[in-house]
Amino acid sequence: MSSPIAAIDTDVLLTVNLIRTGRAITRQQLARMTGMSRNTISSLINTAIDAGLIAPDGSAPSTGGRAPATWRFRQEAGLVLAVGVHTSTLRLAVTDLAGQPVERRTLDWPITRGPEATLTRAAEELQDMTRRHEPPVWAAGVSLPGPINQETGRPSSPPIMPGWDDFDVVGTLEPALGVPVATGNDVNIMLLGYASTLPDQGRRESANILYLQVGTGIGVGIMSNGHLHLGAAGAAGDIGHVQVSGTDSVICRCGRTGCLEAVAGGWALLRDAHRAAVEGLSPHLKECLDRRGELTVEDIVTGVNAGDTECVTLMVRSATAVGDALAMVVSFFNPGRVVLAGPMPQGCPMFLDVIRRIVYERALSLATTDLEILPAGSGLDDELRGCALLAVNSVFTAATA
Template identity: 40%
Template sequence: MPSDRYAGLAAVLGAIRSSSDITQPMLVEQVGLGRSVVAQRVAELEAAGLVVSDGFGPSTGGRAPRRLRLHSEAGYVLGADIATNELVVGVADLSGALLETRHREIDVVDGPEIVIGAVEQLAAELVDEVGAHRSLWSFGVGMPGPVAYDSGEPATMPTLPDWSRHPIRERLAERFGVPVWVDNRTNLSALGERRVNPVAARSRHMIYLGGGYGLGAAVVLDGRIHRGAHGLAGGIDHVPVPGADDVACHCGRTGCLEAVAGRAALVRDGRLLAETAQSPALARVLARTGRIRPVDVTEAAGRGDAAARALLHRSATMIGRSLAILVNVFDPDLVVVGGGVARARAHVLAAIREEIYRLALPSATRDLRIEPSAFDQEIAGITGAVEFALGELFSPDHLPAVLDARSGGATITALDGHVPA
């Protein structure tokens, strides 16, 4: 349990991180601590090089108060977003601003040796490019499936057996010499959403629809990601869909939402529409490329292809029904539609809204907002991975080690056993 001192330091630092124009009197109002305590905490953070002065704020009759800001130039953090078929690695300053990114096409079924090897290569290139060797502070990683948060290892996944319990955290920590945190990429996309979307940032209870290897949802309760006992909270991909008992899922069961409405379902059913000539647009794509991807279905729908539109509408209807269950259980004030689904928002959002409002309790939907993600899905995961790395680094549990390292001029290399000694 962190002491009151470190809880106060984290609260003050968090308020400074989240504001571009804050003074010490404003901090007193925001964090609920006395003026002398806030002054002490600010002084400690300045001595550690985490906070610096940034001019003066408006005077209210006496001496103008100093503006304070995070010393974002003091260090760097790495982030990695591992999706089903794409990898994004980025480096950011301590404010979370992305400085450079690298993209690479991957196939997550190739396994951790190949994929994490690519993460290591791209991250090393970025460290070299920005000169972060001596000022790298932490690394956040998003995985396309459930993660055992305490250990940072991918949870057992029948569809991706090579990934189960792979020591990603230990491997990357040893390679880069910084604390590493790993989580489900849908959770991290939700963190990214809360960073860039003012509506999401104000929400205390949010559901974020995303996707990794399958459909997934992040649940935010009281402003914090709710992961559950085993990192599985929000995993709607294997919720059973009534009337779909004959549809096999890659998990070994039948009738799962992923099997009838997820990425694999769009690929399978889109290909069938192409092969049977029910969708002229998809038939042309199949003839040209030999494959059908979810984005091909979305693009065909955008060109007015009736069969592609019907397929997306059917998927959206089933997704909306499953989200209605989460709305009834968790009673959010906001549902954000992100991930791959957000790219088809013009064809799916209305159907998702309709099913949630139809099936969820009226008291739960009275003031519920259902909105598309506010930013480019290509950077949602990597933005969240960086925010995750910073949030953990500056949390009350880990801030003491950061301050100790800063006061001693050492590198931040060991937090809670996340980095080998």
């Protein structure tokens, strides 16, 4: 499956990609990065402008002569399709080439419906969405809540995705959408999208970040010196299914017992919140359950912020378990920043306070000296950007290989 830029000269695309990623934005920088002459670079720039891929972007600060002209990647030159497969929802978007959404849709859609039904519905919705937009679609990115085989793009023994193991996601979606498709683990994609918002390229290249998603499940994205660390089998950071001491009797959705997710994940919180509501231990949760017939993690967050004792107990138990696991990972990896996404860390300051206290108390002091622990702005927006970047990165990699 070819992209709209597949026929463009490789040297032109190498030049465009350096500008796109911010590694070189002036003729001098491009010449230094590629080893090509200034005249050759000028010719490549002109070709890229004619192809609609880059545009002038002012000038850089002068270093003693005329200020050098700068260039920017035209993220408006094309579209990317984003598919976020979640436990109970299907999040779809059309974005520009930098992941800024043009249109979004969210469907109530349980992952247990399986890959064929899910991907067929996603393709139908995305085809309908793209009809209203003019720029060509370059590619699609798919975010999945489980380990991904990096060679095949297929889910690899995902613990909470029945029927998805080794399913050919790329081979199913590419013919349906007519564009190249790239897949990735959801929290790694969120981290990719988050890192793209860091203020300068130098900081991105040296970034050592843990991106912790505390949603229905729990997982960590790992960025080491600006590069995602995926692991030999794509399972790096899957801490949701590590054993938590003293919880051997708690059964996880994966079938094992004592997993972190079974104690601290969103589905575990809702399990215990429902029990607290039914038994009358929490007036707040009982009122929510009576009113709607179901509970959400946001109900627990609201209860915590309102001072509901049982909600606070549930939150502290989750934060304590997550903090214990995170302290170990911080000591091992020594990140400069930990970002927490999900309704609990983003909506409940007390959750973050508990985690910070535990990590600073239990991790190596040298690893926490300059450590930042902060909430994500929007994990869902990070996922959209990450899907687009994953897809566009794959297009440039394939075109310049």
